[in-house]
Amino acid sequence: MITNKTINWGIIGLGNIAHKFATDLLTIGDAKLYAVASRNQDKADAFALKYNAPKAFDSYEALAQDPNIDAVYIATPHALHKENTLLCLQNGIAVLCEKPFAMDAEEVAEMIAVAKANNVLLMEALWTYFLPHYQYVLKALNENKFGKLIKLEADFGFYRAFDDSHRLFNKSLGGGSLLDIGIYPIFVTLSTLGIPKHIEAEATYFENGADASCDMVFEYDNAVKAYLKSSLIEDTPTEAIFYCENGVIKINSMFHAPATVTLILNSGDSETLDFGYSTIGYNYEAIHFNKLLKAGKTESDVMTFGFSEQLIKILDTVRNQINLSY
Secondary structure: OOOOOOEEEEEEOOOHHHHHHHHHHOOOOOEEEEEEEOOOHHHHHHHHHHHOOOEEEOOHHHHHOOOOOOEEEEOOOHHHHHHHHHHHHOOOOEEEEEOOOOOOHHHHHHHHHHHHHHOOOEEEEOHHHHOHHHHHHHHHHHOOEOEOEEEEEEEEEOEOOOOOOOHHHOHHHOOOHHHHHHHHHHHHHHHHHOOOOEEEEEEEEOOOOOEEEEEEEEEOHHHOEEEEEEEOEOOOOOOEEEEEOOEEEEEOOOOOOOOOEEEEEOOOOEEEEOOOOOOOOOHHHHHHHHHHHHOOOOOOOOOOHHHHHHHHHHHHHHHHHOOOOO
16 A cells, blocks of 8 residues: 555656656646656656656666656557566556557456566556546446447547558557557447457458458347447547437547547437546546555456456457457
8 A cells, every 4th residue: 555645656668658648647646757767768868857757767677676666657569568567566566557458368367467466556557438528428328318228339540651660550569450549449339338249340451461440340139239440541530429219429539538428319409518628638547546556456446357358358359350460
């Protein structure tokens, strides 16, 4: 249990998402960015200077051995998540690891086992779960605000010119549309409809074998279906639309990030809700994590181990369907 008022955070991996997380960490009263680590000392120094972090390391190992760090945010490429997470857990440091938790279910199981063995807090950083607009939608669906959910559509796509040297397209790092952004539509489906009875998926590919796009249909009881899409070759609306018996709940673009929600009754009346976001949105998961740490918890009651295991197993199933291997 952490008794000091301020949680000292470290960040491993200093790419774009780390900058966003660090920016929002500055808005949290009981959090401080204490240390950052990159394989490049100049990069670490520049990042630390920008966000006023006292320590900048040129190795992840050095950061993990600093006794003053309470929690680490892991923002390295997907393929490194397990290795970096285990490093921190084995040094007794709580870990908030970016999605996808790891490359497959086997890796996720190992990470959870090590967290339990060391009695250290571990959580997958799927920030959408903690955003107020998404929590509102979950509550509305759970309470059958517009009747039962009968169909779901969710997509996430943007065009990016192919670059084999970029992490996004690098198959050895877990690049491609499915693990990077397809996880979001799948998350929406799992968090609202649960585990599907049947999955159909098809994909297109870049020249290096990474998936360029993936179209999925998840089938549930009572003929309920979810139509999902991820793409790195076209701009899509990036919305999540829940068709219910008496109306529609639509999370507008970009649904996975701070967004507005439009409620549309079958009569045609509609209302758009604005949740007054003033941050990028990463503070919500960090605040939740801080509370868990201070309470001595080793698992989130929102982003549970069970949920993360279900999520990665669905991703594995889709990969098998489209014959994608890393």
